[in-house]
Amino acid sequence: MNRKGRRLSAWLVGAALILIAAIYVFTNQANPAKPGSENNPGVQQPAAPQGQKPADAPPPKAELPTEKVDVLVVGTELEGLYLARAAADEGLKVKVIDPRAEFGGQVLQGEMLFLDETRDDQYKLLVQGRAKSLFDGFRNGKIRKLKEFETYFAELAKDIPIEQGVKIEGIEEQPGQSAQQQIKSLQYETKDGQKKKIEAAYWVENTDYAAFASKLQVKRLPGLEAFYGQSNIEYMSAGMMMKFKNVDWAKFQKSFNEMSKEERSAKYGYGSVDNSFAIGLTGMTNKYKATNDRVFLRGLNAVSQRDGEVIINAFLIYTVDPSDDASVKAALDLGKKEIPLILEHFRKNITGWEKAELNGFPNYLYIREYNHYETDYVLKPSDMLGAKMFWDNVSIGGYPLDLQGTSANKWGIEMGRPDKYGMPLRSFLLKGYDNVILAGKNVGASAIAYGSARIQPNTSLAAESIGVILGQIQGKKKLRELKEADMTGLHQVLQTKYAIKLTGVTGNNKLAGWTADELAKLDTGEIVYASYVKTRKK
Known part of the structure; x- marks a missing residue:
């Protein structure tokens, strides 16, 4: 190429470069690169004017709808439903949620339709409260089939909102007043995937595997493994x-x-x-x-x-x-x-x-036992065989200390037969919490005392009594603040309004004259009452 041609080519290349640069500037002025984008990585987005949301900021997380109730019951075992019914009848707002997919626990799903009555040494029936109609119906043959039990449960739970198949996702705690902690709220997911939040004044553990209480700061009491000398935790069959x-x-x-x-x-x-x-x-x-x-x-x-x-x-x-x-x-x-x-x-x-x-199979098992958690008062065998009564009685119990078998002792063992004994409110209040109630088989009792405490009429009456008490003290006092003088009036309400008699009851003390050492050994299981009493020197 001659000199003139080379000058023309250089001029054309220069013109092209100028044109490209002009196009680049014009394009970026019209469509500026987004800070932090692939076109302009690493550059921070300028702050939006005060009170104005940045265009690309994610929307704020929506607050869960919060329901407020007086009493929230977790689980649909029979015993806790008595508490729910009594509290609702007393005018409280009550709700039940259940992690199990189906309603009715051991009775309806496990079809545990053989009811154990409680009687004293004179064979006098100890069953009181709403449970009496169920046990009377069972004894006289009117409530024997599953459909008949379902009808009874439906009446017990009438007009109380119940959600089955929920998943507990979080529990919010806060400092307590008369105890270290209290529960403020619970978050859960419904069976159809909705997220919900609920606040309650009182929370009731009413499952057979402590679905709620086990998530709290609880102390597990020694179980039957200590009595049978097992190294691993095992529950009654x-x-x-x-x-x-x-x-x-x-x-x-x-x-x-x-x-x-x-x-x-x-x-x-x-x-x-x-x-x-x-x-x-x-x-x-x-x-x-x-x-x-x-x-x-x-x-x-x-x-x-x-x-x-x-x-x-x-x-x-x-x-x-x-x-x-x-x-x-x-x-x-x-x-x-x-x-x-x-x-x-x-x-x-x-x-x-x-x-x-x-004739078919039940959908579920009859669960006799799970972990025992510490309550304000833990019932002992000596309380039961000694016919002890308490100023804060919420039930009059009876029934042998019947320890059903484990793999270490397949037949189990009976640790004595009480006449009758009291069950205090304190044995149903979870230690360390202002507002957590343990219902039914979650009662605070040693592994040996549990053999009797666990029976349905005992804890059903306690639950109903507590439900009534919650209604009576609403806005006045907390359960933990109740004193003996308060319980005197509450016992009177229970007797006059609900025909539940918890005072003026005496039982046969089968431990009269026992030494402190003997009582201690009875409570730990070193003494088996049924055999020891036959050889004990009078």
């Missing part, structure tokens, strides 16, 4: 109710009672059969050989439900953790394999059962 149909109960009863004492003993062992109940028959049940060492068939607690239907509490499953869904499911699977084999054993060995069939 769970039960799986056995359901049968096509049983000829009249033939069963007639045959049993027409036998001589010797014949009955040879065929059935110890036991009794009347027109409603079959108890024991341990000679017959002992002959059944289980296929798995985690299950056991003990003596019968059988009830005729009418129309050839029978339900039995006698099948035990060991090492079940009620807080673990997989553990519960595995136990149910074990039962579904074993119970058909037990049916065959019954067909061959019980007159009147030749044509019996399975």
Whole structure:
């Protein structure tokens, strides 16, 4: 290329560069690069004028809708529902949420439809309050089938809002007034995924695995592992109710009672059969050989439900953790394999059962025990066998100290039979918290005392009494602030308005004359009352 051509080319290149630069400047003036974008990384966005939200800032997190109630009950076990009903009847705003998907706990889902009554040494019925109509109906045959129990539960929970299948996501605590802590609010997710928040004056633990209380700052009390000398934590065996149909109960009863004492003993062992109940028959049940060492068939607690239907509490499953869904499911699977084999054993060995069939399986287990947490007062065996009464009684209890079996002691053991005893309000108040109530099987009792305290009439009456008390003291005092003088008036309300008698009751003290050392050893399990009392020097 000659010199003239080279000058032209250089001029063209220069012109092109100038044009490109002009286009770049014009484009960036019209569309400035966003700070921090790929076009202009690392440059900070200038602050928006005061009170004005930056254009790209995320929207503020929406506050959860907050509901406020007087009493929030977690779980739908029978005992806590008595508290909910009583509090609602007293004019309080009550709500129930339940982590379980289905309503009714051990009674409706576990179909634990054999009710244990509480009676004193003179066989006088100790059941009081709303529970009395249930136990009367069971005894006289009017409440025996699942549908009849469901009707009773529906009436108990009428007009009380209940949400099933919730997931507890957070609990907000704050400093307490008369205790170290108190609960302010709870966040949960509903079964359809809604996020909710609730505030309450009082919170009630009413599940069989402490779904709420276990999330708090709690102290676990020693369990049966300490009594049995086990290194691992193990709870009383769970039960799986056995359901049968096509049983000829009249033939069963007639045959049993027409036998001589010797014949009955040879065929059935110890036991009794009347027109409603079959108890024991341990000679017959002992002959059944289980296929798995985690299950056991003990003596019968059988009830005729009418129309050839029978339900039995006698099948035990060991090492079940009620807080673990997989553990519960595995136990149910074990039962579904074993119970058909037990049916065959019954067909061959019980007159009147030749044509019996399975009548389905329950959806859930009968959970007897979970962790015991420290309460303001922890009930002891000496309280029960000593017929102790308390100034803050919320129940009059009874029933043997019945420790159901574990894998270490499959039959369990009875630690004595109280006449009657008091159950104080303090045994239902979670230690360290102003406003947490433990209902039902969560009662504050040592592992041994729990054998009696756990029975439904005992803790059902306590829950109802507490519900009434909450209504009576609303806006005046807190539960922990109540003194003996306050309880005198509250006991009077309970007796005159609800026919619940908690004062002026005396029981037979079976520990009169015992030394402090003997009482201490009884409470720790070093002394087994039932055997020791026979050899103790008077």
